[in-house]
Amino acid sequence: MQGARASALEAIIKQVHALAEALGVARTWWDVDGAEQTVADEALMAICAALGFPASSEADILASVEQLARERRRPPAMIVTEAGSPTPLPASLARAEIVAEDGTARVLDVAGWTLPPIAEPGYYRLTLGGHELTLAVAPPACPTLPALAERRLWGPAIQIPALRGREPQPFGHLGHLHEAVELFAARGADAVAINPVHALFPGDGLGFSPYSPSSRIYFNGAMGDPALLGLPPLPPREGGAFIDWEGALPHRLADLRAVFAGLDKHVRARIARDNAGEGEGLRRQAIFDALDTRLRAKGARSWRDWPKKYRDPQGKAVRRFAEEEAEEVEFHLFVQWLAREGLGKVQASARALGMGIGLLADLAVGVHTGGSDAWTMRDVMLEGLTIGAPPDPLGPQGQNWALTSFSPRGLAASGYAPWIRTLRAALTRAGGLRIDHAFGLSRLWVVPSGGQSSDGAYLDYPFQDLLRLVALEAHRANALIVAEDLGTMPHGFGEAIAANHMLGMRVLWFERAADEGFIGPQDYAPQSVAMTGTHDTATVAGWWTGRDLDWADRLDRFPADATRAQEESRREWDRGLLWSTIGDGAPRPAPEEPAPVVEAALRHIGRARSRLAIAPLEDLLALEEQPNLPGTTTEHPNWRRRLDAPLDELLDAPETARRIDTLAAARRD
Template sequence: MESSERLARPLIQLAKLAGIATSYVGMSHDYHEINDNVLVAVLAALGIDASGEGAIERSIKHIQDERHARLVAPTVLHRVGEESHVPVNVGMLDMPSATITLENGEAYEHTLLPDAGDGSKAYMLNGQFVSTASIVIPADLPEGYHTLHVTVGERTEDATLISAPPRVELLDEMREGRLWGWMAQLYSIRSSDSWGVGDFEDLAVLLENAKSKTGADFTLVNPLHAGEPVSMLTPSPYLPVARGMVNFTYIRPESIEEYQTLPDDTRRQIEQLHASVEPLNGDAQLIDRDAMWQAKIQALWLIFKADRTAERQREFEEFCAQVGEELEAYATWCLCYDKWGAPSEDADNWEQRLAKDSPEVMGLRQQFPDTLEFYHWLEWVASEQLDRAQSRAKAAGMRIGIMADMAVGVHPLGSEAWWYPERFAKGATVGAPPDMFNQQGQDWSQPPFNPIALERTGYKAYRDLVHNMFAHAGAVRIDHILGLFRLWWVPAGLKPIDGAYVHYDSEVMLGILALEASRADGVVVGEDLGVVPDYVADSLSSHGLLGCAVEWFEQKDGMFRAPADWREYALASVNTHDLPPAAGYLELEHVKLRERLGLLEGPKEVFERSAMAEQDAMIEMLVEHGYLDAELARDRKANQTEIVMAQYRALQDSPCKLLAASITDAVGEKRAQNQPGTNNEYPNWRIPLADARGQVVTLDTLFDRVDVRNIATIMRTK
């Protein structure tokens, strides 16, 4: 714990006032205090001056004055079915009054009663005492995003009133039972009709076949957020340009309605373009997104130029109007990228020099209206094809269908950061402190949401993001769910180890998740791996969010926990995309790869011994609980497939409400999709689906394979 002397320091008090943790406990239960220079830099990223003693004192007073000067906080959370008391700042003799405008524009008819203030907690502001009263929000306020109007004397202020269910309710099928599904990297799974990269038509077929041939009820796919409009395309789906938009590089040109009515010569051009990249489908070594997109975008231009029926044009225009500014932001950024080149951090680059409303940007929009509309159209088609995949999954009988993956942040040079700079902290990026898997810490390069801006705007950016995710899916997995509670901010110019945790209002953000999941009849899974404070685990459980139970991580003090002892509210799997597939992990691919890339802090032999000890403990658990025959365990290399199957049999004894099988495990793939802590040193997110012999596995035959069916049989056992 921090000493009383440290806690008395003005810098520490300012940091805590701003929601910055001034110390933390790491994965190994090691205690760390944040250095002053880091705190000063993180405060600066929040727009708070702590450059000297005088600045610190002024910032403390400014924050306290500002909080007492407003009548009501800009965002208020209410739980449906419970009475809420909303604090209101009043004069010593004042009494507040309030009304509510519901989300649909109607007035809430119930009378809102005030509670008297507490004069003992008065605050001196501009020569007058300010005390606190409250407004009582009745328990029967319906769920939704409402507006609270608070009046004190002649002043009236509005607040966003988020009325949310207290928890995310389980689907009926999960109350007494559970559901299972597959985990897939969409880009890596190609069919004979793909353009070298898995696409939305492949996704639809994947979902249909997963249900009809294996009985799965969902498929968890990599994030499908928007990326760049032209090459070079960022490989990582976890570094998107805009999280609220859909990645249009996954469009299947031949599945666009207008393709069917194209003139013969135009269709031949598209067929030739397709033929130019068709050989990519057989490449087992590398996904070549850029080659795919250079051919596909030409085909899409040809289809875009074709005539649309009046009905289709009306649908397009309605989509543009409905998505609104978010679409305009992304399309405009795409146009600038297309005509002026890739954004960069150079001072003379267009993204650094120009804002969304600058004359140059407005002029470019007027100069190239067709190109601007093309990017609107691409987003419409992408959303349409993604929605169609989900509809086909539901029609096939899947209970959930698509489980979408929400990335933790956005690209620092992407459209969202450029169009909405006020949403993000300036001068810091998101990462993670050192742990046993990444001993040097991590810097994910993404600018974090500014928690002050979130509160001031009623969390609109986060509300819209969650809503958009559920618009295309039956479940949402939140990458790094701890980010709703705290994020590790790394100040610009410092190493990942030199960061600090910044706290967010998790109650509001979890309330938004519950509200949007309720409206979509959806499921929320939070990726809560790593160091999870007890209060976070308790909060996730109380809000009905499922966490993640990864078999390789379910251990303590060198012993693996029996699956029967895992928690109920979780998505259970053998591994994650940041680990090699099951076969590769057994062959210590993670050790070999980290040594080759220079990611080990100590000698390879030490890490290898640790990895082997971990593997021994896993085998011991599998044998002890009857998932693996002891005789087979004696020759791990010869019986590798049986050991992998035993790991999946173990999942069946867990009480977890969702189970997931990795397609890479099912086909015997050994290569990891991603190695954290690397960029181009390893082909992250560019590994095609292949089997144990290194042969490409296509979607056409995927679910007819014996090895895939064997895993599916295990997953259907209960």
């Protein structure tokens, strides 16, 4: 009897494995050291169930297999192809039936049927066998940097909230970004990379990470600057060395309400005209923000905590709320307008000042599970799963970001409409786009809700379709695409983005040779962005002085088998390796002397063969602290640090001016 039960269980497990494979859930994966890892069967079952395919019994699995087969027989909502290439028809469309005079029906083998090539990229309506769908025809690749500007380009990466102006404010806004663009354009920069400006939660200031947005389609209204669009300026408010988001955001909202209350009918009519082209989705965002502001004050942390009647965006209660609170909804429409049009003005100024790219926007990998995207687009989002990463160099213990994203099924069923809208929202007001954790175009590490990163598995995404849609939208916007490709790379990913003319990221700390030394500037790939660091890595000054080791020691983040003394010894060795590559033969500075190292690092990425060089503002200013420490929330002041003075003063300081000149001269040379 026991043997029979074991055999039955073994049969079910095999069926679970087969179902997971059919759903694109990988049972095995390889870690950063190349060791094969196997996902637990319980985790596979949980992930399959969250995807809508229960797998806890033989009956469940049979029903799930039949459901999957039905879905695959349905004609697609969109076919994505490449300009100039014939397009094989999917099996659901490549079917023909012939009926004889006696009524006998026979299916013809037309599996090889294809659509003829279409030369011009774009979106087309296509009717096949009575089924209407969209045909997306992508160009062979994204626009290249030489097509945008022939010279070797450089620019800073800026955390907008960290900026200061002449008038005190508790955190930076788009007016300060506008000033930063002018300052760097005058110094020869062609790009300004910015942190995500996606919509956050407007209510209480607790959810302030730019990488945990409410929506990736709409904008962070708190970044808006009325004066940038010719309206009365925000009143002065003092701010400290760290941003008190919990106090600052409600104050910013109150200040924006005061500006809104003073608008005359002509300005309101102008806002309504500008907003009209954004469609009904913008109004739903404003309704969400109005509801969130109201209900968050009563303790609701997400729409999942709202009264049930408000959880359906199409429901009667939501419509009634919007009617009764029409002025509140109008306020949030104003705030969206302020951010959207403000970004547009900054980008227009960048191009008018001669920048080859202008703003390099940032697309977060996912959204908050309680945000507006998850509220309005439930049918296309992952439910019961969050996304993260297995252990890698940026997160040695693995990460669960507590975010959600589009589901592969949802994308296919919607004809990729939400992905296209997300890309378009970013590219219409920027000259380029960095795709955070671009591996998510190929696969995402998904974790059952409430689980640890170790409970997860990789879920496959329609890589070729998503890549082609990026190319098509970049073509339409004539924009540069940067793929954040740090971490454990999927097989074939690097070759695919290179063929698509996306720039990979080559960050100083990770560019090592086989002997663990740092590679020379001549070894950087031309089709890449050379960087001294990112918001997630130590600054050059912080690395050289060991400030990152201080944080690791304080937060007990060293590897389990390592001590502080061992890490110090390893860092001292690495200092020698770095300086031997970037020091041009000069004597090696002491650990407490980071200034010459920062300048040498900037010269190093300036000399790199990469077509674009980006230096975080923290490195241009030789700061020791980094904006964000991955894997922490409150333990480190993530996204709270501010600059010590207005940016023009900081850039005019002789030491900073010399560092910028070093980078700019290296790019010219």
